[in-house]
Amino acid sequence: AAGVIQSPRHLIKEKRETATLKCYPIPRHDTVYWYQQGPGQDPQFLISFYEKMQSDKGSIPDRFSAQQFSDYHSELNMSSLELGDSALYFCASSLRVNTGELFFGEGSRLTVL
Amino acid sequence: TQLLEQSPQFLSIQEGENLTVYCNSSSVFSSLQWYRQEPGEGPVLLVTVVTGGEVKKLKRLTFQFGDARKDSSLHITAAQPGDTGLYLCAGLYNFNKFYFGSGTKLNVKP
Numbered sequence: 314a315a316g317v318i319q320s321p322r323h324l325i326k327e328k329r330e331t332a333t334l335k336c337y338p339i340p341r342h343d344t345v346y347w348y349q350q351g352p353g354q355d356p357q358f359l360i361s362f363y364e365k366m367q368s369d370k371g372s373i374p375d376r377f378s379a380q381q382f383s384d385y386h387s388e389l390n391m392s393s394l395e396l397g398d399s400a401l402y403f404c405a406s407s408l409r410v411n412t413g414e415l416f417f418g419e420g421s422r423l424t425v426l
Numbered sequence: 427t428q429l430l431e432q433s434p435q436f437l438s439i440q441e442g443e444n445l446t447v448y449c450n451s452s453s454v455f456s457s458l459q460w461y462r463q464e465p466g467e468g469p470v471l472l473v474t475v476v477t478g479g480e481v482k483k484l485k486r487l488t489f490q491f492g493d494a495r496k497d498s499s500l501h502i503t504a505a506q507p508g509d510t511g512l513y514l515c516a517g518l519y520n521f522n523k524f525y526f527g528s529g530t531k532l533n534v535k536p
Contacts, residue, residue, distance in 0.1 A: 354529075355526045356469070413474070417461075417471075422466070
């Protein structure tokens, strides 16, 4: 069965650079979530989209933005990168009418030098 | 503050022992999920519980949702080294917000 696809899997950037992460949800899933997970921490919610509209916002810095496109894939754009942005970024998708199960991608590891 | 409190944070046991992980909140959740995460990988869904008092079994894992839908537990019988990982509970609140617990790092020694 198709899973959530994230790209790139690994990304190395310098401070103040920009980065874009992509997420392709499970087919027919209408909701996408972005999470940031630092070393030894639980996933922190950044932002979510339902049917291409932003549905909820968490602890996403103003330097970050995201959108969901007509084909339901989503992109997380990060600008003016800081050392503290180094983390695993997970995308998860779900079918909203379900009981609320999230299916996660394998994550994108961002390292800011 | 975490909406979902997990305990214990760390657990190191010998192969064959039993263990229980708890996920507690003062809030009522529409449903609750348990995930297992290995280093560098995304969390993998283990189970979803929806009904208060519900008990689900997955081989040696038993999951229970509290009667009031505010808490849950994960019990592992005869733990094996392959059970090692980070266990996360997550709750769906108001049918549209997910909250994760702080996680329990389990290490099962052979």
